[in-house]
Amino acid sequence: MKVFYQLFSSSKSKSNWFIYIAISIGCLLLLLSFQLFLNVNQLMNGSQQVSDGFEYLVVNKKITNAMMGNHENSFFTQQEIQDLKSQKTISEIAFITSNNYGIQAQALGQLAFSTQLFFESLPDQYLDIKPKDWNWNSTNQTIPIILSSEYLNLYNFGFALSQGLPQMSEETIQAIPFSITIYDKNHEANYTARIVGFTHRYSSILVPIEFMNYCNTEFGSNQPKSISRIVIQTKEADHPDLVKYLSDHSYATQNEKLKSSKLKSIVNMVFAIAIVLGLFILVLSLFLLLFYIKLLIIKSTKTLQLLFLMGYQPIKLQTEFLKNEIKPILILIFISILLIALGQYLLSIYLNQYSIQISSFISWQTILLAFLFLLGIYLLLRWRLRLILNEAIKH
Amino acid sequence: MSIHLKNISIPYISSNRSELWNHNIHFEQGKYYHIKAASGKGKSSLIQTLFGLQKDFLGEILIDEKNTKHIRIEDWCDIRASKISIVFQDLKLLNDQTAFMNIELKRGLTNYYVEDKIVELAERLDIKHILHRKIDTLSYGERQRVAIVRALMQDYQYLLLDEPFSHLDEQNIFNACTLIQDETMKRNASICIVDLEDDDRFKYHQKLLL
Numbered sequence: 001m002k003v004f005y006q007l008f009s010s011s012k013s014k015s016n017w018f019i020y021i022a023i024s025i026g027c028l029l030l031l032l033s034f035q036l037f038l039n040v041n042q043l044m045n046g047s048q049q050v051s052d053g054f055e056y057l058v059v060n061k062k063i064t065n066a067m068m069g070n071h072e073n074s075f076f077t078q079q080e081i082q083d084l085k086s087q088k089t090i091s092e093i094a095f096i097t098s099n100n101y102g103i104q105a106q107a108l109g110q111l112a113f114s115t116q117l118f119f120e121s122l123p124d125q126y127l128d129i130k131p132k133d134w135n136w137n138s139t140n141q142t143i144p145i146i147l148s149s150e151y152l153n154l155y156n157f158g159f160a161l162s163q164g165l166p167q168m169s170e171e172t173i174q175a176i177p178f179s180i181t182i183y184d185k186n187h188e189a190n191y192t193a194r195i196v197g198f199t200h201r202y203s204s205i206l207v208p209i210e211f212m213n214y215c216n217t218e219f220g221s222n223q224p225k226s227i228s229r230i231v232i233q234t235k236e237a238d239h240p241d242l243v244k245y246l247s248d249h250s251y252a253t254q255n256e257k258l259k260s261s262k263l264k265s266i267v268n269m270v271f272a273i274a275i276v277l278g279l280f281i282l283v284l285s286l287f288l289l290l291f292y293i294k295l296l297i298i299k300s301t302k303t304l305q306l307l308f309l310m311g312y313q314p315i316k317l318q319t320e321f322l323k324n325e326i327k328p329i330l331i332l333i334f335i336s337i338l339l340i341a342l343g344q345y346l347l348s349i350y351l352n353q354y355s356i357q358i359s360s361f362i363s364w365q366t367i368l369l370a371f372l373f374l375l376g377i378y379l380l381l382r383w384r385l386r387l388i389l390n391e392a393i394k395h
Numbered sequence: 396m397s398i399h400l401k402n403i404s405i406p407y408i409s410s411n412r413s414e415l416w417n418h419n420i421h422f423e424q425g426k427y428y429h430i431k432a433a434s435g436k437g438k439s440s441l442i443q444t445l446f447g448l449q450k451d452f453l454g455e456i457l458i459d460e461k462n463t464k465h466i467r468i469e470d471w472c473d474i475r476a477s478k479i480s481i482v483f484q485d486l487k488l489l490n491d492q493t494a495f496m497n498i499e500l501k502r503g504l505t506n507y508y509v510e511d512k513i514v515e516l517a518e519r520l521d522i523k524h525i526l527h528r529k530i531d532t533l534s535y536g537e538r539q540r541v542a543i544v545r546a547l548m549q550d551y552q553y554l555l556l557d558e559p560f561s562h563l564d565e566q567n568i569f570n571a572c573t574l575i576q577d578e579t580m581k582r583n584a585s586i587c588i589v590d591l592e593d594d595d596r597f598k599y600h601q602k603l604l605l
Contacts (some may be wrong), residue, residue, distance in 0.1 A: 001497055003496070003500060003503050007492065007496065018592075101573075217404065303489055306487055306489060307500065308472070309448070309475065310475065310476070310504060311473070311474075311475035311476025311477070311504055312472065312504060313469055313472045314468070314472075334441070
């Protein structure tokens with residue numbers, strides 16, 4: 001009712017605006033921190049190699065001076081493997097199988113070279129790519145190879161430039177056949193190899209596990225298989241427990257993932273502090289609001305009692321009073337959401353210049369939080385009002 | 396609607412020679428009642444009791460045969476909004492609001508009359524020119540007339556008046572009585588007036604000594 005608005009607003013003073021500004025700052029800080037927290041999470045998760053919700057880390061023992069000259073020290077023992085498997089942060093592990101035979105590779109034409117190589121294999125489900133030619137059986141003369149994209153970069157930007165060799169695109173190098181000779185002391189076999197894909201996950205030259213097993217049987221020495229590199233599948237590569245475990249056991253892994261984990265936890269901590277600060281300001285401003293409401297009702301007690309005597313229902317008085325108080329808060333929250341939406345849009349444009357992609361729109365979780373915040377204030381106010389009104393009507 | 400007083404009394408008010416305390420009185424709708432009493436005889440207590448504000452009385456008050464002590468707070472609100480109207484002795488106006496706002500708060504509750512009616516009735520009581528002044532700038536006589544107009548802004552079957560003309564001159568009393576009578580007849584309602592002195596301003600069906 002308009003008359004109520006006039007009646008109650010005439011009893012308000014200018015100091016109310018300080019309370020509303022306090023609520024706005026608290027609300028803005030809370031929502032902003034939450035939105036930035038979501039952005040950081042989106043960025044951090046986007047930059048990691050996540051497949052089916054898992055991340056993969058290649059783990060090996062750190063080579064120290066004391067270990068040099070003794071290969072066995074770099075192998076994992078059965079006990080160490082069992083211990084790794086039993087870690088809560090590790091879902092599964094797989095062994096990287098390496099060759100027990102000699103490999104000579106050659107290429108003809110413009111890219112003429114001849115070099116000794118190594119191969120490694122691991123179960124297909126641990127690969128980050130699945131090329132369609134990725135299979136081999138003993139009748140095949142062509143071996144599919146997955147090459148680390150880092151190796152191609154090393155070649156293009158390290159080797160090719162300094163040696164005056166041509167740089168190669170991924171497509172070109174996939175078109176070049178290599179001649180591969182597998183050998184041991186007694187015999188040898190010739191194959192053709194083709195690169196069928198590039199992995200971002202492993203720094204290695206990968207061949208199908210079937211080929212690896214076949215050659216290890218046919219050409220391999222009779223040494224027992226030893227495991228020096230293990231792939232671990234985990235939900236969270238940056239889990240502090242996992243990081244601590246690897247560090248305690250002097251295991252080495254891809255450092256950039258762990259570094260990003262540190263960065264992520266620092267950034268998360270900063271935003272958590274901002275959220276706590278936002279909540280703190282918010283709680284303070286709410287207390288201020290509650291005191292103000294009490295003061296307002298005490299000031300309005302005579303009016304409320306008189307309205308009650310005239311025949312106004314207590315519930316009606318409560319509703320009108322509440323409507324009058326919640327309206328400015330609703331507007332302030334709406335403005336906060338608009339400001340954050342605008343900020344998010346501008347931030348996304350700004351970050352896009354640096355090839356960092358974040359959503360241009362405010363996230364639905366932030367809007368939900370704002371809604372829950374409003375609901376919380378409404379319920380709190382209603383509860384206080386009911387108590388104070390009942391008291392006023394009794395007298 | 397009917398109001399029935401059954402042997403009511405208030406412990407701290409003397410009921411000697413009273414024709415109302417400790418008697419059975421029936422206020423019938425459409426009839427006018429005058430209750431005369433000296434100071435301290437419980438005039439305001441009676442009005443407050445009839446309006447459901449004072450509950451420390453003995454005996455029973457029945458409104459439509461329902462004991463007022465059993466009427467819920469929400470039902471009292473309905474009764475005050477559309478069945479019983481009142482002019483309090485202390486007027487109970489909001490001093491920091493305008494005369495118009497005080498009247499409008501009552502009118503807007505049930506919308507019995509349109510807003511223009513406020514000006515019309517105010518004109519009849521010669522207070523049109525002070526409608527937009529705050530109550531605390533008005534004389535007590537002007538405030539009494541504002542309270543009378545406010546009481547007439549709703550439907551009612553009983554109009555309770557507690558010394559309503561104490562600060563009015565004869566001309567203003569005459570205007571107020573004419574207005575009250577017109578409005579009350581329109582509603583086929585009752586008037587119950589308590590005052591210090593006897594008067595014949597309305598055609599009373601019963602006069603009682605408190």
